[in-house]
Amino acid sequence: MAVYFYRHKKIMSVNPRIEDIPIEEFDLSLAVMRIMNPEMVTRVHDSMWLHGQLQPVVAREHEGRYQVIDGLKRVYSAMDLMIKTLHCQVLDIDLQQAKLLILSYNRPGQAMEVWEEAMVLKDLLESHDVSQRQLSKLTGHSPSWVSRRLSLISKLDEEVSSEIRMGMITSSQARALIKLPRGNQLDVARVITTFDLSSRLSGRLVDAFLQAEDADQQRDILEHPEQILWDQVDLPENPYDSRLSCYGNDLMASLMNLLHPVRVLLSQLGDPRIGELNQREMLIISPFLREVSDDMKKLSKATGPLQHHNKQTN
Numbered sequence: 001m002a003v004y005f006y007r008h009k010k011i012m013s014v015n016p017r018i019e020d021i022p023i024e025e026f027d028l029s030l031a032v033m034r035i036m037n038p039e040m041v042t043r044v045h046d047s048m049w050l051h052g053q054l055q056p057v058v059a060r061e062h063e064g065r066y067q068v069i070d071g072l073k074r075v076y077s078a079m080d081l082m083i084k085t086l087h088c089q090v091l092d093i094d095l096q097q098a099k100l101l102i103l104s105y106n107r108p109g110q111a112m113e114v115w116e117e118a119m120v121l122k123d124l125l126e127s128h129d130v131s132q133r134q135l136s137k138l139t140g141h142s143p144s145w146v147s148r149r150l151s152l153i154s155k156l157d158e159e160v161s162s163e164i165r166m167g168m169i170t171s172s173q174a175r176a177l178i179k180l181p182r183g184n185q186l187d188v189a190r191v192i193t194t195f196d197l198s199s200r201l202s203g204r205l206v207d208a209f210l211q212a213e214d215a216d217q218q219r220d221i222l223e224h225p226e227q228i229l230w231d232q233v234d235l236p237e238n239p240y241d242s243r244l245s246c247y248g249n250d251l252m253a254s255l256m257n258l259l260h261p262v263r264v265l266l267s268q269l270g271d272p273r274i275g276e277l278n279q280r281e282m283l284i285i286s287p288f289l290r291e292v293s294d295d296m297k298k299l300s301k302a303t304g305p306l307q308h309h310n311k312q313t314n
Contacts, residue, residue: 021088026075027067033119037167045077056087060098069098096128113171115164118153157185172199176206191225195270201229226267
């Protein structure tokens with residue numbers, strides 16, 4: 001008999017059985033409540049390719065198939081690697097218990113994203129006729145913990161939520177988007193994902209959008225995000241550093257002055273409109289692109305020894 005706990009609280013006792021289940025018999029319907037982080041999927045894929053399956057998939061019997069509760073990435077990887085069967089721990093539990101068990105896998109080293117917790121709670125609330133107070137008792141968390149997560153997911157546009165589930169938008173990027181009205185979130189999300197903005201830059205973009213005076217200014221921010229993202233590089237007012245020699249300070253000042261235009265250029269090169277340039281425009285721009293590219297290669301070569309020295313000292 002296996003006993004499952006959620007936050008040190010016993011939630012069910014079951015007698016699992018281990019079976020080898022054909023890949024085509026797995027039901028992945030509960031995947032809608034999980035985030036498919038591409039990096040994590042690749043990591044599991046590589047591990048299974050090198051070592052095979054190290055942990056069983058956890059599932060329950062459901063309508064003649066096996067509904068996966070834990071191990072979605074293992075199933076996806078097995079499909080890609082053309083593995084025919086997977087070891088599976090089959091549990092005799094109902095759907096509500098299965099969803100609670102998804103939350104139980106939120107343990108040290110395997111913590112779920114807060115968005116995944118919110119999606120599971122939302123589904124339990126809507127599909128199983130339970131109140132927030134009952135959810136608190138079922139999960140072992142406080143009512144405020146449940147309320148915060150439900151409030152979090154209710155503030156997101158459905159299309160944005162879908163992109164979070166697909167791993168296209170990270171949790172840190174999504175936290176910035178929550179500040180926006182739902183009707184504006186998707187447009188701003190497109191800019192965030194196009195330029196792969198960090199959480200800090202995502203927050204800066206959202207703040208600028210909210211502070212815009214009118215719709216025209218908001219549109220200009222989305223079309224030319226580099227104007228507000230990197231117009232103020234986070235540099236000290238007085239770049240002089242007493243630890244550096246005169247030459248060292250001159251070099252540091254040159255590096256700082258270079259950061260802003262380089263970031264603006266990278267932003268413009270990453271703009272999807274670059275694909276709309278016509279042949280005449282490309283003929284005009286290409287010589288300058290080649291010159292910049294050549295200079296960047298020289299810069300990389302010139303800074304190489306300094307970076308190598310830094311690695312050695314570390």
